[in-house]
Amino acid sequence: GAxxxxxxxxxxxxxxTSVKIECRSLDFQATTMFWYRQFPKQSLMLMATSxxxxxxxxxxxVEKDKFLINHASLTLSxxxxxxxxxxxxxxxxxxxxxxxxxxxxxxxxxPGTRLTxx
Amino acid sequence: xxxxxxxxxxxxxxxxxxxxxNCTYTATGYPSLFWYxxxxxxxxxxxxxxxxxxxxxxxxxxxxxxxxxxxSFHLEKGSVQVSDSAVYFCxxxxxxxxxxxxxxKGTTLSVSS
Numbered sequence: 001g002a003x004x005x006x007x008x009x010x011x012x013x014x015x016x017t018s019v020k021i022e023c024r025s026l027d028f029q030a031t032t033m034f035w036y037r038q039f040p041k042q043s044l045m046l047m048a049t050s051x052x053x054x055x056x057x058x059x060x061x062v063e064k065d066k067f068l069i070n071h072a073s074l075t076l077s078x079x080x081x082x083x084x085x086x087x088x089x090x091x092x093x094x095x096x097x098x099x100x101x102x103x104x105x106x107x108x109x110x111p112g113t114r115l116t117x118x
Numbered sequence: 119x120x121x122x123x124x125x126x127x128x129x130x131x132x133x134x135x136x137x138x139x140n141c142t143y144t145a146t147g148y149p150s151l152f153w154y155x156x157x158x159x160x161x162x163x164x165x166x167x168x169x170x171x172x173x174x175x176x177x178x179x180x181x182x183x184x185x186x187x188x189x190s191f192h193l194e195k196g197s198v199q200v201s202d203s204a205v206y207f208c209x210x211x212x213x214x215x216x217x218x219x220x221x222x223k224g225t226t227l228s229v230s231s
Contacts, residue, residue, distance in 0.1 A: 004161055034218075043122070044207070044221040093162070107219065109154075109161035 003027055004096050006110035013084055013117055021079045021113045023094035029074035030096035034107065038091040050077055084117045120145045124208045124222035131198055131229050139193040139225045141208035149210040151184050151191040152219070156205045165206070198229045
């Protein structure tokens with residue numbers, strides 16, 4: 001149980017275009033989803049926290065107009081990288097927590113999406 | 119601010135060798151500490167955790183002890199298997215930060231038969 005999927009697993013796009021990444025909880029309802037990014041040989045950095053039906057909370061330094069997060073249902077959150085540039089190339093990972101389970105270790109992670117902007 | 123430092127990889131071992139992956143942390147207050155593992159093509163999975171000083175987390179033969187005096191949470195396994203090949207992440211959470219996790223950079227372990 002508690003499986004989280006991401007789609008696509010890899011995407012290559014041209015500079016200036018927008019890319020949407022989906023994060024789905026397959027067998028549970030995710031009231032909270034988290035988006036992380038990881039640069040090569042760097043830590044996973046939390047970008048934002050989203051609760052179903054409300055606006056995402058972004059971490060300091062993350063541009064909310066560039067990284068649009070939508071959590072419209074209890075099983076789906078999307079991250080849209082708008083007007084992508086090469087410096088946005090990274091590994092994006094989502095995680096989700098079940099309703100009533102909000103401890104840090106009760107997050108279930110997706111396999112990640114590798115974004116390359118050319 | 120809070121941070122996690124773990125040893126650089128990759129770590130390459132032969133089957134049945136002893137494994138240690140070092141992890142130290144900086145935090146205010148009393149964080150909880152975790153080790154996550156990521157197998158190829160899969161999401162991060164919680165491997166073990168410790169929520170207070172001197173706690174020992176263990177799972178699948180892996181162990182780590184929360185050492186407040188040395189601010190460390192080193193991961194150990196007495197005899198690794200090929201199936202342990204993965205990326206290992208040390209992480210902490212600070213109750214003041216809610217459910218956010220702070221990760222180390224990850225250490226790649228490669229075990230050969």
